Amino acid sequence: MSHxxxxxxxxxxxxxxxxxxxxxxxxxxxxxxxxxxxVNRAIHRAETNVEPCSEEHEAQLRRQRLFLKDQIAAKLG
Structure with missing residues (x-):
């Protein structure tokens, strides 16, 4: 299993x-x-070609991950 x-x-x-x-x-x-x-695991699967997707979709997933990370960071204070 990969990290x-x-x-x-x-x-x-x-x-x-x-x-x-x-x-x-x-x-x-x-x-x-x-x-x-x-979302993070979907990005990892795309990056490792386990579940390839278009560049546009991967970029959208990355934006979504960043948005979620920002929300999590705000709640962590």
Missing amino acids: TPHELADEFPDKADRIHDLKMKDGNFRKLTEDYHE
């Missing part, structure tokens, strides 16, 4: 406990993290 880059633990290494706590207490935050992981 999927851009996992939240890698993006926010000093916030792992806070991420876990918010996921347990805040359903909206949990949904944000689930959406982030889904």
